[in-house]
Amino acid sequence: MNPLAELARVSGVVGAGGAGFPTHVKLDAQVEYVVLNGAECEPLLQVDQELLISASPRLAAMLEEVRRALGAKEGRIAVKAKHQEAVAAAERAVAEYPALSVVPLGDFYPAGDEFVLVYETTGRLVPQGGIPLQVGVVVLNVETLWNLAEAKEGRPVTHKWVTVAGAVASPGTFRVPLGVSIAEMIALAGGPTVPDFAVLNGGPMMGKLVEKLSDPVTKTTKGLVVLPATSPVVQVRAKPLPAVLRQARAACCQCQECTDLCPRRLLGHELAPHKIMLAASYAGGPAAAPITAAFLCSECGVCDLYACPMGLSPRRVSQALKEELAHRGIKNPHRSAPAGPHPWRAYRRVPVTRLLPRLGLKPYERPAPVREAALTPHKVVLPLRQHVGVPAEPVVEVGDKVEAGQLVAEIPDGKLGSRLFASISGYVAERTPAALVLTREPQGRGGQR
Numbered sequence: 461m462n463p464l465a466e467l468a469r470v471s472g473v474v475g476a477g478g479a480g481f482p483t484h485v486k487l488d489a490q491v492e493y494v495v496l497n498g499a500e501c502e503p504l505l506q507v508d509q510e511l512l513i514s515a516s517p518r519l520a521a522m523l524e525e526v527r528r529a530l531g532a533k534e535g536r537i538a539v540k541a542k543h544q545e546a547v548a549a550a551e552r553a554v555a556e557y558p559a560l561s562v563v564p565l566g567d568f569y570p571a572g573d574e575f576v577l578v579y580e581t582t583g584r585l586v587p588q589g590g591i592p593l594q595v596g597v598v599v600l601n602v603e604t605l606w607n608l609a610e611a612k613e614g615r616p617v618t619h620k621w622v623t624v625a626g627a628v629a630s631p632g633t634f635r636v637p638l639g640v641s642i643a644e645m646i647a648l649a650g651g652p653t654v655p656d657f658a659v660l661n662g663g664p665m666m667g668k669l670v671e672k673l674s675d676p677v678t679k680t681t682k683g684l685v686v687l688p689a690t691s692p693v694v695q696v697r698a699k700p701l702p703a704v705l706r707q708a709r710a711a712c713c714q715c716q717e718c719t720d721l722c723p724r725r726l727l728g729h730e731l732a733p734h735k736i737m738l739a740a741s742y743a744g745g746p747a748a749a750p751i752t753a754a755f756l757c758s759e760c761g762v763c764d765l766y767a768c769p770m771g772l773s774p775r776r777v778s779q780a781l782k783e784e785l786a787h788r789g790i791k792n793p794h795r796s797a798p799a800g801p802h803p804w805r806a807y808r809r810v811p812v813t814r815l816l817p818r819l820g821l822k823p824y825e826r827p828a829p830v831r832e833a834a835l836t837p838h839k840v841v842l843p844l845r846q847h848v849g850v851p852a853e854p855v856v857e858v859g860d861k862v863e864a865g866q867l868v869a870e871i872p873d874g875k876l877g878s879r880l881f882a883s884i885s886g887y888v889a890e891r892t893p894a895a896l897v898l899t900r901e902p903q904g905r906g907g908q909r
């Protein structure tokens with residue numbers, strides 16, 4: 461493992477903009493391109509832009525170091541051209557590094573999807589079901605690189621940048637200790653402005669509905685979007701699967717709009733959501749229709765939140781199919797490289813300017829600048845699995861005193877995972893198979909909160 465990968469491993473760095481893939485595994489490679497993903501394609505989220513504006517020199521220096529460590533000939537910073545301040549900051553910062561450049565992206569969704577981004581920045585097509593490494597590319601999220609820079613200065617991952625947006629009084633982007641609650645984050649943004657609301661963890665397109673406001677911020681919480689419970693963005697997720705399938709059978713007219721606009725299809729993948737709808741609804745549900753092309757679905761939400769004129773959800777059907785296939789032990793057989801992108805891809809990309817009104821999000825398109833997080837959490841909850849791989853193994857016991865930045869859970873020997881560090885100074889109040897709970901005060905001595 462190269463020294464930079466080792467630094468990422470010991471510091472608990474994982475992909476901060478996606479599923480939380482351990483960065484040390486990604487960096488243990490030799491590639492041709494390192495792409496910094498600052499596309500921030502989810503509407504309303506602003507972490508990447510804010511970091512590029514405020515910390516481009518630091519990010520460029522770190523990107524250059526990663527590029528050298530991975531033997532890459534180029535490092536490219538991908539950022540939407542419309543974010544002019546971020547583009548200008550990045551361009552100034554890369555000026556002193558001949559192997560680094562800025563690639564301005566169009567304002568379409570999902571520009572930040574790794575497969576889409578690799579094509580837009582290098583012209584290479586990642587094989588179906590594959591990873592960018594197969595075409596000589598490593599993609600890093602902006603905050604992931606920022607965390608690497610922190611690690612280099614001796615600080616492991618203990619905090620997270622999070623945008624809180626939508627129906628809140630004062631949208632903002634905050635840096636908070638891992639493990640604070642979603643309720644605390646919404647309070648930081650001035651609280652909800654509608655009485656009956658739902659919260660998405662992530663953006664409006666790919667975020668997941670938050671079940672409990674007591675859930676913690678983790679290494680992958682990039683944004684929290686508060687929306688009225690009646691919002692179509694909420695409704696499409698809240699509908700029970702049997703209702704989704706019933707509606708698919710009753711209302712899918714096989715117009716193929718979902719397939720025509722599917723971003724993976726437009727890259728040449730064998731995914732055809734209209735066929736998935738047909739088979740799953742008429743064959744008696746996902747269990748009877750193991751359509752393996754569902755493995756290729758990125759769950760981007762273009763089909764259900766933008767394309768389908770009938771308000772149906774090929775994404776939900778694909779999700780159900782993937783679960784059924786996994787249950788049956790069936791693996792993705794679609795591994796070939798696409799022959800080429802669809803000839804009309806450039807005209808079928810989804811413009812964000814049309815997406816926002818379609819989702820009813822136009823009123824929430826407001827700045828969410830970086831603000832000081834006026835927060836002194838008395839308790840944080842650290843899930844042992846907030847990354848791809850196996851849960852981390854606690855190395856502390858209930859009652860132990862811990863300092864912020866102290867290792868509290870280790871990667872099990874020989875496994876894929878990530879280390880965890882205390883995000884506040886205090887005491888270990890609980891240790892369960894799923895999480896560690898830290899409190900400022902020792903429990904049982906008047907410190908319970």
Ligand code: SF4
Pocket residue numbers: 711712713714715716717718719733734737767768769770771772773774
């Ligand atoms: S867009 Fe909607 S109605 Fe048309 S094929 Fe797809 S799921 Fe069916």
Ligand code: SF4
Pocket residue numbers: 718721722723724725731733756757758759760761762763764774775778
């Ligand atoms: S969610 Fe829909 S549009 Fe997106 S990749 Fe899956 S099938 Fe295609």
